[in-house]
Amino acid sequence: MKNITVAVAGNPNSGKSTLINAIAGTNLQVGNWPGVTVEKKTALLKLENIQVNLVDLPGTYSLSPYTQEEVIARDFLVKEKPDLIIDVIDSTNLERNLYLTVQLLELDIPVVIALNIYDEAQKKGIIIDIAKLEELLGVKVIPTVATKREGIKDLLDAVKTVAVEPEKFKVKKLNYGEDIEEAIKIVEEELKIKKADLLSQYPSRWLSLKLLEGDKLVLKELNLNEDESFLKKAKHHFIEAHGDDMESLLADLRYGIANGATRDVILKDDNKRIDITEKIDRIVLNRYLGIPIFLLAMWLVFKIAFDFSKPFSDYLDSLISGPLTKWTAYALNSFGSAEWLISLVTDGVIAGVGAVLVFIPVIAVMMFIITLLEGSGYMARVAFVMDRLMHTIGLHGKSFIPMLLGFGCNVPSIYATRILETERDRKLTALLVPLMSCGARLPVYAIFIGAFFAENAPTVLWSLYLLGIVMAIVLGFILKKTLYTGFAPVFIMELPPYRMPMFRDLLVHTWQKLKHFVIKAGTYIFAVSIIMWFLLNTPYGVEKENSALGKLGKTISPVFEPLGFGTWEASSSLVAGLIAKEVVVTTMAQIYVTEEAEQKEEEKGFFEDLRDSFLSFILAIKDAFGNLISGFGIKSLALEEEEEKTPLKSKLQGIFDPLSAYTFLVFVLLYWPCVVVGIAMKQEFGSWKLYGQALLIHSILAWLVAFVIYQGGRLLGF
Amino acid sequence: MGISDIILGLLILSGAFYILYRSIWRRRGHCGLCDSRCRCIAKFKN
Structure with a gap:
């Protein structure tokens, strides 16, 4: 072959x-x-x-x-x-x-x-x-x-x-004019004598042109310098006529060829009429309307995501905490498994992994809408609209592209900083990316918002995402004045025309974004659930508060006391979140849910449960579409769910109040980036230094902002 | 809790740590940056 x-x-x-x-x-x-x-x-x-x-x-x-x-x-x-x-x-x-x-x-x-x-x-x-x-x-x-x-x-x-x-x-050699061709010939002949081996490695015409341009990378690789006599000889005529800038001269020449060819081959250019892209851009890119439209679009994304996904999340929740847990425990009991093993599987793995899986529908809908916005060309406009704001922090709108990608997952955003020209821009952007609220934080938001802010779910979620962007600008401004001084060059960006993405592409790319959350749930969220269960049950049989995790949580909880959540449960969950942000919910589910779940045992047979699950799923589909339609009227789904609270939500309502709950969410939004982001930073920038900086800076920032919100809220009587 | 329970517990715990090491460190986590053969492109730089 x-x-x-x-x-x-x-x-x-x-x-x-x-x-x-x-x-x-x-x-x-x-x-x-x-x-x-x-x-x-x-x-x-x-x-x-x-x-x-x-x-x-x-x-x-x-x-x-x-x-x-x-x-x-x-x-x-x-x-x-x-x-x-x-x-x-x-x-x-x-x-x-x-x-x-x-x-x-x-x-x-x-x-x-x-x-x-x-x-x-x-x-x-x-x-x-x-x-x-x-x-x-x-x-x-x-x-x-x-x-x-x-x-x-x-x-x-x-x-x-x-x-x-x-x-x-066969490749046609474009004629660059007598003088340039002569110069190329001089360089090629010299290379044939002095560096014959190179001509078998590199295309000779390209190599000669690069040497004439004074391309630093090529000169370095060939161990030559710009003052080589044969180069001087070849360039002599041009230096006299045009000064020393051969690179610009050759660029002009290539542009000339491109321009000439275009004029020769375009038969009719009736491109004067204003197309749909321009009409939309007149509004979307308007100096005053651009940012408000972006904010409104964000709010709509959250509204649709919440309205549509909630019935599915509720369905998964009832399935996991009900029949799945019940029948797994039953099966393990039938095999005569030890009590601790049954607890590990149900209270550890199912409760832990389940707590994350429940929110996969929210993440899926969010990723679908974000993919739609990316494919349509709107996200490129957002980068353009944000350019002016980004300049205040010494970056330009191009930096906002990796940041926007961060709404999906922060890890590819770190790699996407490669599109930026300078090391300073890349590092500064990488430091700000973790402030963009990634999908992994959604399960934490969703559980707290469901418990405390069900009536204003989209607005509260929107406020968190917005706070992330605002804090990125504030932090960027501080870093520009201290660690990363400098200014950004003028931003030139081509705005693509609006396009309706193909539905197949939308599904494929939504799945690409979503799949790592599912893989994560099956791999390291699964592993962490097991480890957390052991920490929570060591020594075996003691109260959770006196377990290894409980003691760790108690040791650090004073740090969070002024923020309104100085409990060992919240503290240990936050520490566990260093592995991945979803683990905050996983740990909380393990800590809080166990005893509550046992109270809800119902005497139903396996097939009855199976039938109920199927019917509930059909109902969830109906509710989801119903919500989507009614969501823009007066009715909102979240209000109707009062009667059925999950055990974790009920428990959280007993421990947090709305102010401390919101402060907790702000802390989760802003605090240290997960270890996978750290690994990506290490890979991209060659050392752990940047991740070290991020851990320190983000922890301080999260604590300070949470402190201001909680103490400020209390002063205002919330 | 007998010795067999302790051994089983330790085995499960070691397995969990291995999965964590494998998925976070060796595979550099999961971030959606896959090429057509589902390899993480970050690991296959030039």
């Missing part, structure tokens, strides 16, 4: 990942904003007897060595020498995309252009003369619409041809 490597390159947001998903049937992360792919990803594809290794490169505007994405893409193309480059071009923005194409053609690797988003170009009245473009650039050009799988067959045929008859894809 023949193996070939095909690199998929292109500008950010040109649809590379979508194209790969369409070609290989994979599920690479896509989103309607630039910079979704920050690392190269691979997908395998079998074409008859050809094994194709598709490599999705991060989106770049050029192959200069200024951003991590550019370096990753360039290193792969130059060092791994793929057999073919599929250059994905956004047809609605031909000129800018061709700038990269011109650079790709310097690499002496066969190129096929996928004129993607071709349907939108046509809708905009842009007609591209494909035959002429092929003739000008000397490459095959295939119009594609990746989201509809149009043009994919032609693209695959081109891949097959490269594998079987590579000579058909």
Whole structure:
């Protein structure tokens, strides 16, 4: 079987990942904003007897060595020498995309252009003369619409041809003008004599151009410096005529080619009319309306998420704490299991893992709506709208993209800081990301909001997310003045057109976001539940308060006394939350629920329970859709649930009051990031120092804000 | 609680610690950053 490597390159947001998903049937992360792919990803594809290794490169505007994405893409193309480059071009923005194409053609690797988003170009009245473009650039050009799988067959045929008859894809050398060609020749000849071995490793034309540009990374790698006599000789003419800036000169030249080609191949550009994207943007990006609209959109997200998911959460709760616990205990008893083992399984594992699983519906709906907003292009607008605010903390709107990703999970957000240009920006953003409320915190919010703020559930949840953003801005401002001084460059960001994401994509990417919560529940939440049960029952048979966990909680509880939750139960749950934020709820469920659950035994048979569970599920579906419809009227589902309180909620109501409950939620929002975020920081920044800083800074911040809220609330008489 | 209970308890506890070590440290947690073969891309940098 023949193996070939095909690199998929292109500008950010040109649809590379979508194209790969369409070609290989994979599920690479896509989103309607630039910079979704920050690392190269691979997908395998079998074409008859050809094994194709598709490599999705991060989106770049050029192959200069200024951003991590550019370096990753360039290193792969130059060092791994793929057999073919599929250059994905956004047809609605031909000129800018061709700038990269011109650079790709310097690499002496066969190129096929996928004129993607071709349907939108046509809708905009842009007609591209494909035959002429092929003739000008000397490459095959295939119009594609990746989201509809149009043009994919032609693209695959081109891949097959490269594998079987590579000579058909000879790369055309674009003429850069007599002077430049002469200079390239001088450098190439010198390299042939002095560094012949290099010419077998690197494309000679590309290498010569990079040396002429004075590319620092290339010079360093070749152990050369800019003052080499042959380079001086080659550049002599230009230095005299244009000064020392060969890089700008070559950039102008490439832009000239891109511009000329665009003018030659675009037959009609009726792009004057205002399209729907512009109409929406006039409102959404309005100087005064932009942020209020974002806040309102957030509130709606929470409202829908809560209204729709609550019946499912209640259903899961009654299923887990009722029949599942009852019948597991029954089965274990039948096998003659020891009392402690039955307690470990029911009070430890089922109560602990169950406490998190109950909230999977809330997380699922939230992730679905966030995915919808990402895919539609609105999230890119949010980054733009937030630019001015972000500048106050020395960052720009681009930093808000990883922060927005943090609403799903903070860990990929840490990796997403790679889209930022400077180390300072990346570190500062990484320090602020944990203040974005991740999905793992939702179970904690949901249980407390259900117990104390059922009437205003969406508003309370909204206030927590908003507080996270506000605190990120405040902390960013403080850090800008102290540890991370500096200023952000001007933010230039391409706003993608609004698009209606495909329903299949929405489901796939919602599942991608959701699955790690499910995997977490089955792995480390499961493991932590067992460990917590042992800590809570050591020595065996004593009161929980006097267990190992109880003693640990009591030791640190004075720290939380001024915040209104200085109990050993709350303290030990917060400490356990260092592993993962869901563990706060897991631990509380284990501490509080045991004795309450035993009181609710009902004398029902197994099949009766099974039938009831099925009927309850049908009822939950009906309620969920009913809530969705009535949620925007007067009725809200949460109000009706008074009669059925879960044991944990009832117990919490006896221990916390609304003020201390809200303070507790604020503390959970702001306190230390979980260990997995720490591992991600260590991986990205090479040391534990940043995580150490985050632990310290966030703990202090959480304590201070919680203190102000609790003591302030008491002073105001709450 | 007999010696067999203690041994079983210790075995379960060791298993839990192993799962924790494996899922958090060795697999770097779960964050949705998977490539098409469900490998964490963070572990396969260049």
